Amino acid sequence: MSQRSEVLLWGAQRVSAMVLALCVGVHLVTMIIAVRSGLSGAEILGRTQGNVAWFAFYTLFVIAVSVHAPIGLRTILGETLGWRGSATNLLIAVSGVILALWGMRAVFAVFGGGQA
Amino acid sequence: MQTLKVRIWRGAENGAFQEFEVPRLESQTVLDVVTHVQRKCDPTLAYRFACRVGVCGSCAMTVNGQSRWTCRTHVDKVAENGTVEIAPLRNLPVVRDLVTDMREFFDKWAKARGRFTGSKTRKDDFERVSPESKERKRVDAGIECIGCGVCYSACDVVSWNRDYLGPAALNRAWTLVNDVRDTAQAERLAAVAGDAGCHACHTHTNCTERCPKGLSPTAGIAGLKRAVLSATLSGKI
Numbered sequence: 001m002s003q004r005s006e007v008l009l010w011g012a013q014r015v016s017a018m019v020l021a022l023c024v025g026v027h028l029v030t031m032i033i034a035v036r037s038g039l040s041g042a043e044i045l046g047r048t049q050g051n052v053a054w055f056a057f058y059t060l061f062v063i064a065v066s067v068h069a070p071i072g073l074r075t076i077l078g079e080t081l082g083w084r085g086s087a088t089n090l091l092i093a094v095s096g097v098i099l100a101l102w103g104m105r106a107v108f109a110v111f112g113g114g115q116a
Numbered sequence: 117m118q119t120l121k122v123r124i125w126r127g128a129e130n131g132a133f134q135e136f137e138v139p140r141l142e143s144q145t146v147l148d149v150v151t152h153v154q155r156k157c158d159p160t161l162a163y164r165f166a167c168r169v170g171v172c173g174s175c176a177m178t179v180n181g182q183s184r185w186t187c188r189t190h191v192d193k194v195a196e197n198g199t200v201e202i203a204p205l206r207n208l209p210v211v212r213d214l215v216t217d218m219r220e221f222f223d224k225w226a227k228a229r230g231r232f233t234g235s236k237t238r239k240d241d242f243e244r245v246s247p248e249s250k251e252r253k254r255v256d257a258g259i260e261c262i263g264c265g266v267c268y269s270a271c272d273v274v275s276w277n278r279d280y281l282g283p284a285a286l287n288r289a290w291t292l293v294n295d296v297r298d299t300a301q302a303e304r305l306a307a308v309a310g311d312a313g314c315h316a317c318h319t320h321t322n323c324t325e326r327c328p329k330g331l332s333p334t335a336g337i338a339g340l341k342r343a344v345l346s347a348t349l350s351g352k353i
Contacts, residue, residue, distance in 0.1 A: 006310035007348040010341070078311070079276035 001089060009071050016068035023061040048110050055111040062103030070096035120191060122149055124161065125203040128210045133201065134158075146186035146194065147175050150202060150214065163214040170328065173264025177214050178203040183269035185328045205269035207282075221265050221282065228285040229307040232292060233300035243297045254294040258287045258336050260329050267323035267333055279312035283323035283333035286314050290336030293343055305344050306353040314340040 001009075034044055048054050074092045077083040118140040123133040138152045147165055154161040165175035170188040177186050180194050180201050194200060208216035236243065245252050267283040274280050281289075289308045292298050308314050314337045323333040347353045 001311075003306060003310040003313075004348055004353070006315060007344055010315040011345050011349070075316075079273075084311075 009074075012067050013071040016064045016071075019060065019064040020068055023057070023064060026057065027061065045110065049112070051111065055107065058107045058111070059104070062100060062107055065103060066096050066100035069099060119198075120144075120149065120195065121199040122153065123199065123201040124150070124153060124214070125210075126161075126213055128212055131210070131213075133203075140191070140198075144191045146177070146179050146184070146189045146191060146200060146202060149191060149200065150177075150186060161214070162212040171262075173262040173266075173328070176205055176264045176266045176269070178206055178269065183266040183326050185264065185266065188328060205265050207269050207271065207274045208265065216265070218265060221268050221284070222263070224281045224285040225263070225288055227307060228281045228289040228313075229300060229304040230285055230288040230292065232295065232298055234297050235299045236297070245296060249296075251294040251296050254336075254339065255291045258291045258331055258333070261287055261331055261333075262329065264328065266326050266328055270322040270326040272320050272322060273316050273318055277312065277316055280316050281308065281313055283317075283337065286317075286340055287331065287333040287336045290340050293340065302347065302352050305340075305347045308340055309344045309348070309353065314344060317341075 039047075070092045073095060074088065077088055077092075119137045120140045122136045122138055124136060125131055126134045136153050136157050138149055138157070141148070147168060150161070150163050151165075154163065163175070163177070165187065166172040168175075168187045170185055173185060175186045176183060178184075179186060179189055180196060182194075183205060184194075186202070191200060202214065204210045204214045204216045208218060208221060211217050247253075247256075261284055263284060265284070267287075268274055271280075271283055274282050286308060289304055292304060293301060298304075310316075317334070317337045319334060319338070321334045324331070324335070327333065344353070
């Protein structure tokens with residue numbers, strides 16, 4: 001991978017980390033408030049389904065995870081197992097796509113009303 | 117007379133520790149101990165030193181698991197249960213006993229473009245750099261490195277990624293990035309970018325913790341990360 005790409009990956013990981021810090025905070029606070037208010041699963045789904053703002057928030061969350069985690073995993077594989085090169089990069093790209101699909105499946109289930 | 121047990125690495129990569137007993141003296145440094153062993157116990161012991169007073173940096177070794185200048189390390193401060201273990205610097209090939217081959221360490225300074233590139237000749241006037249300028253202050257913060265290799269030995273990332281340039285080379289690059297006279301900035305930023313460069317640093321701060329000169333290569337590396345990203349986004353590298 002070119003040096004330019006390496007630097008951009010580093011930048012993407014830092015930016016996604018900032019987004020994640022915000023998203024995790026909002027997610028945890030929301031969960032705690034919902035649980036302490038005694039809301040049931042059905043009541044929570046009633047509030048999330050069709051809500052464009054929550055859909056956008058969790059889509060952003062999933063994108064940040066899909067960017068951040070594979071880049072970190074790539075570094076871990078390189079440093080601990082010595083796995084570097086195009087095969088590892090392909091594996092990492094696939095893991096990012098899987099994470100994104102998995103996450104968006106959950107987002108659509110919670111906000112579209114399907115089965116998660 | 118009170119004595120001190122010393123375990124000293126013998127051999128090259130596949131060596132073993134050998135135990136010696138030396139007289140325990142007041143204000144004794146670890147370098148004094150090594151010198152005693154070589155002069156009184158085993159003249160074949162190989163080690164490196166020059167100034168003995170913390171100027172040259174050539175006596176750096178691993179003492180009880182930590183990279184240090186042995187001439188500036190008092191036995192009082194490091195002895196554990198009357199024992200001191202002395203090994204060569206980590207992350208460098210061992211030539212013999214306590215002597216390491218420092219070539220890769222200095223080759224990486226060259227790879228990080230650690231040499232000044234100017235545009236003026238001896239006929240030009242001096243460049244005026246204000247001591248109060250932001251750049252000059254950053255240079256001052258890192259310029260006192262004497263290349264002893266303690267930070268390189270203490271760095272976890274070097275042990276995980278043999279190509280990683282290491283704290284000293286990157287610290288040198290950072291001082292030149294802030295040298296307003298230098299004309300090879302884009303080439304230098306490209307040289308320190310990527311997986312073997314500044315972006316591999318995990319900010320463990322071992323280098324800053326262990327630097328005998330009290331420098332912070334970690335801060336310089338963080339500066340390089342920002343400078344390289346900025347140069348990449350603006351298309352300069």
